[in-house]
Amino acid sequence: MPDLGPATVVDGGASRSLNRRTLLVGAAGALAAAGLSAPVRAAAHRALVAASSGPRFDPALARQLQRALHDALRDPSIHAPGAILHVRSAKLGAWTGVAGLGRVAPDVPMRPNDRFRAGSIVKPFVSATVLQLAERGRLSLDAKLPDVLPASVIGRFPTAPDVTVRMLLSHRSGIPEWDLPAIDEQIARDPLKVWTVSEFLDLAAAQPPAFAPGTNYKYCNTEYNLLSLIIEGLTGGSWRKAVTRGVITPLGLRHTTLPAPGNASIKGAHAHAYGELDGRTVDQTRVDPSIAGAAGGGALVTTVQDLTRFLDALLKGRLFRHRDTLRQMLTFAPAPDVGGQVGYGLGVEQRIFPGNVEMIGHLGTAAGYNAYVARLPAQHVTIASAINWAEDPSPLLLPAVHALATTHR
Structure with a gap:
């Protein structure tokens, strides 16, 4: 089924655009974030560039996206020790970049396939x-x-x-x-x-x-x-x-699981989660998956690659028998909210980023993590990100989306 064009919006919901820096934090199980110590932030500036999945991905664009990762971790508003960014496009190919640390003390670099809890993306x-x-x-x-x-x-x-x-x-x-x-x-x-x-x-x-x-x-x-x-x-x-x-299972999301209540561990390679409690930085990786249940929280463990596969398949109608089902899901009624959100369908957000860039997907915040996955319909590109602190991901997402949108004008 062909890729969808711009999504349906009722009552002119797409007229509002993102006019401030803040995206959105506060999904189920999110905790207030504060600063990491200076040594940890310094270590977080070390970076690892993930290999491109194919020769078609534009090296200049890859450098722009990697720069967005580096700059985000240097931003004074960001406390996350590490970040992952994944881009997928039929025209561009696939690219994953990482920067900073997936674990602090002992320091372990963030890895391209690290799992994390994706909060309300469930x-x-x-x-x-x-x-x-x-x-x-x-x-x-x-x-x-x-x-x-x-x-x-x-x-x-x-x-x-x-x-x-x-x-x-x-x-x-x-x-x-x-x-x-x-x-x-x-x-x-x-x-x-x-x-x-x-x-x-x-x-x-x-x-x-x-x-x-x-x-x-x-x-x-x-x-x-x-x-x-x-x-x-x-x-x-x-x-x-x-x-x-x-x-x-039908989409072959091999690195995505919904752990049962009582199972607080994350299997396989994963990024650790961090936050602040009583003025101290604490590791929040082990939280019970029952937190928030089907609303998000710790329920969904996944990777950025699986998130883009999921969203691409969803928007192509692969999960449904009838195209009208997808049409209903993507009929966005006005839902103005922070972070440029202008519409909400049936479990899907519509946002307008600077430059009038439409984004169709969902944000998720869990204890110690923030994740986002979205399709840029006009550019035919899907993007997914994760940082290991529950905070606003704007310093990463805004420049990354700008780079993708200007490349595909």
């Missing part, structure tokens, strides 16, 4: 699974929550009878958020706690609804926890198994 994986179930007639996207969830769940939320599955997917339900600063603090102090969806729902139910269902947009992790329960009710198994069977 949302399009979950959305695709829900849409697959809808294609198979297992549910309707316009079904109300009482039709797809038990009374013990919907009884927590007074507006549930007016909320549809589609509203959950697009963050338009008004269901309250559970991920508040106090919870992030609790996660930081007890990273191995195994959380249950019921705990998230109880925390959310203690808050008032954000707005009447369907009347507005507000990013909310609770909605994807509810979607995980819908998946489990329809499939009779865990949402992790359903996403693996419907998305990860």
Whole structure:
């Protein structure tokens, strides 16, 4: 199926562009970031350039992208010891660059294939699974929550009878958020706690609804926890198994996993995660995958290469039986938010970067990590990045996207 052109936007949502430096931090499980010590930052400036995957990749562009990696780690607003950047294009080929450290004390350079936790990037994986179930007639996207969830769940939320599955997917339900600063603090102090969806729902139910269902947009992790329960009710198994069977395995994402609750380790080569707690830099790599559940947090372990493979396949319609399913997923209603976000579809963000560069994908923040994957539809390029501190990735992404956009004018 051919690559999509510019995505559908309703009500002129693409008119707002990124006019400030900040992208977005604050997905489920994110912790406030502060400065690394001077010795660590100095070590982080050492860099390793990953080999190009083929001779077609423009060496001048590769140098620009590598410079963006170096400069980002030197930026005073960046605390991450290391960064990975991956670019994939049918015309350009594939390129991966790394800089800085994947682990501090002992110092280990960042490696091109290092795994990391991708936070809320799991949302399009979950959305695709829900849409697959809808294609198979297992549910309707316009079904109300009482039709797809038990009374013990919907009884927590007074507006549930007016909320549809589609509203959950697009963050338009008004269901309250559970991920508040106090919870992030609790996660930081007890990273191995195994959380249950019921705990998230109880925390959310203690808050008032954000707005009447369907009347507005507000990013909310609770909605994807509810979607995980819908998946489990329809499939009779865990949402992790359903996403693996419907998305990860068919696409051959060999380095992508959804570890079970209680398994806090990351298998294979991986970048360590860092953050600040009580004024000290701490290693946050080992957190329980139950943190945030299907909303993100520590649930998805992956690589930049697998993320671009996933997004390219998704946007080509390879996960769906009918093209109309992808059209619905990529119909962006206005969703103005920080970082140039102008629209949100069904589990997919639309952003406008400087130079009016459209980006279709998703951002993710986990304890100690920030990741982003997006397609530049006009340039036919996909980009993925990861840094090992939960902070704003703008110093890396903005120059990298500028280099790609100007190369493909």
